[in-house]
Amino acid sequence: MLKIEARGYESRFWRYASPVLALLLTGATSGLIFMAMGRPAGVTVYTFLIAPLLQQDGFEALAVKAAPLIMMGVGLSLAYRANVWNIGTDGQFTLGAICGGGIALAFPDAPAYLLFPAMVIAGTLGGMASGGLVAWLRIRFNANEILTSLMFAYITQYLLVYLVTGPWRDPQGFGFPQTALFSDTALAPRLIEDTNVHIGILLAPMIAIGLWFMLEKSLLGFQFRVLGQAPRAAKFAGFRENRLVWIAMLISGGLAGLAGLLEVSGTLGQLTTTLSPGYGFTAIIVAFLGRLNPLGVIPAGLLLALTYLGGDAAQINLGLPNAVTGIFQGILLFYLLGCDILLLNRFRWVPLKVV
């Protein structure tokens, strides 16, 4: 019979091989699902993962989608390493977009060198405020941050809907639920003329490298890691848990807010009722796929960005429903967490025998 047996140590090989195995299993399983839906499996997986890159502007679109995922995934990997379970980045993303977008709408005539930095600051502060509130509730009332951060995500979404359909609605917008277009000075600087490749695409990997250094090399990062792995040892060392919870929520919230601001000022150019196609939740998968390592988050962010493009392609080319993206991502997270059993355990075939 097949037996699961503890290794007694963490396998280095499976540390890196487990996400790859998860990816292969996800491909196989979604292939089966597509077959059940009456589509040829090979073609569908090809449409999902390869075709988007072969299109003109394929890589450009990928980078634009990946940037917010990487920014949020990096913040989350830091928080999760410290056992701070922020799952409301979607809300922090939205609040960042509202705050930064609000500045853009209020001062459309301000010069670019003032307006864009002010939006960046407002967006980041908005995300930090949303994350900080969650930290405060956990510390002050011992409220579980998994619940509070998720609930704030919904509250923020409704705040956005209220603003965009109410006071901030574009008077010349024929009643559509959207704000006026931002002025040109409010748009994120482009790296390449006439494309969507904005400054955030450069910023995201830089933030990942910076936070990797912080987490692995600095005293502050060490405190996060100890708090996550052995809270009592953190206490013994004199690391203050409350302070670390604050910092983790402010960083992950702030990065989500920044990602939200860059999304509206870099790609959308206005606020609408649907700013995020679930970026905040996808970022959770990104963080785990990247092994909660900020450097690993970069390829993980690119991959999950690809599933968004693939979902669009599957809708257009194969007539599959939009939910396919969510299904694909869900299967991936399932296998990711499942394959991690191989880190500390191994399977062994044991013939039945009498002792």
Place this chain on the structure above:
Amino acid sequence: MNDTAPSGPLLKMTGMTKQYPGCLANDHVSLTVERNQIHALLGENGAGKSTLVKIIYGVVRPDEGEIIWDGQTVNIQNPGHAQRLGIGMVFQHFSLFEALTVQENIALGLGLAKERLGLRERIVRISNEYGLPLDPDRVVHDLSVGERQRIEIVRCLLQNPKLLIMDEPTSVLTPSEVRKLFVTLRRLAAEGCSILYISHKLEEVRALCSAATIMRLGKNVARVIPAEKTVKELAEIMINMDLHAPTPRPLAPVSAPSRLVLDKLTIRSPHHFGTDLKDISLSLKGGEILGIAGIAGNGQSELMDALSGEILAGKPENVVIDGVPAGHKGPHDRRRIHGCFVPEERNGHGAVTTMTLAENAFLSGFTRRALVRFGVIDTKKTSAFAETIIKAFDVRTTGPKAQARSLSGGNLQKFLVGREVLQEPAVLVINQPTWGVDAGAALAIHEAIMALAAGGAAVMIISQDLDEIFVLADRISVIAGGRVSEPVLTRDATVESIGRLMGGGSAPAASGEMAVA
């Protein structure tokens, strides 16, 4: 228990082998327990005693080997099967629900409704018969540790076992409770229930057991009659080296300044069922070792946390380290004023087991060893510090990059004690310095503590091991029910006088014993 006894040994195990990943826990071990025998299983931590016992109790399946129980070859499937065969076990750590009564706890352990019929009467009868006084209606969290152990024993005896396995039963008992337990065990053996007694307390084994199987590194090394050997000889067989006693040391001069002062320290325990500290006043001079004796769960961990700064005191003056009021300072700031600490639990408290030794050296050493530059970890210096500890304390490991969990208990404890001692503290507080540590490592730790005191530091050791306290301490206090007794000079103290103070906190135990007498 009154079976017409067939001849031959009760339990005969041969060639027992169990391979864990990376560790051969039992390597062709044999064990024979005769009828009516109290048989000791001796060995250091990690010698493979627990694995062997888990095989007998059906918790672990062996890879090889034959078990003959009562003349029959058996293949013990699980603990339920072991119980049906007549094997009972009292674990070192009890599994009792604090909020339930004695009877409820015992009933929970019995599977079938019919087994619960007349339970109360049977509990009372067995506890009277074997000198194990128990009130079935008392709630467990009011009971002393000794009484809790009695529940576990009675629970086993209800099954009419032929073999009772006891894992380190005396580590939680006062000397007088130990004597009572021995009376019970001798009586059980005489009536036909053999006892397998696991311990590393050699005096006890000599007094109680008529045969001993000694294990080292997963193998049998000897089968002896304990009474025919001295404690020193037994210890030497156990660890395979010559033991020498730590060198004695002169007392601290009376004029030396006080380096650690506790003044009316009162702490509410942050834990459910924890022990509050009440009005503790103590003073330690430089060069002095103060031993705090006591039975587990009488406020030791609260005292440790209050000294290390994990729990803050009400007023700064409650804890004074080297002349600086520190009651409101956290662990980090107490290290700055030359206080160092070794908590009882190694895994996850004193050390992060999933981190490397270098990272663990950094954990509490970064302040005093200046291992941080501009907020960044100085990896070179950190690694060098870990290397120094490994060398100075003879820590058996592959180097600073080894994960803490890859070390044996004794080696990790040497590393943690070394980490604090090498920070040259003015005040060192250690909770259970050699808990679960082999004799060789214990000796090294004792010598390091003495050397540190000889260098002028004030050392407080909190320990449940009276032998250790008598060897190390200049003065002894006892912690019972969260209060600490007036220290007495070790040379004026006896095991009996300290033992009386240790039991002093638990009045219920005393009244229970009266009922029997």
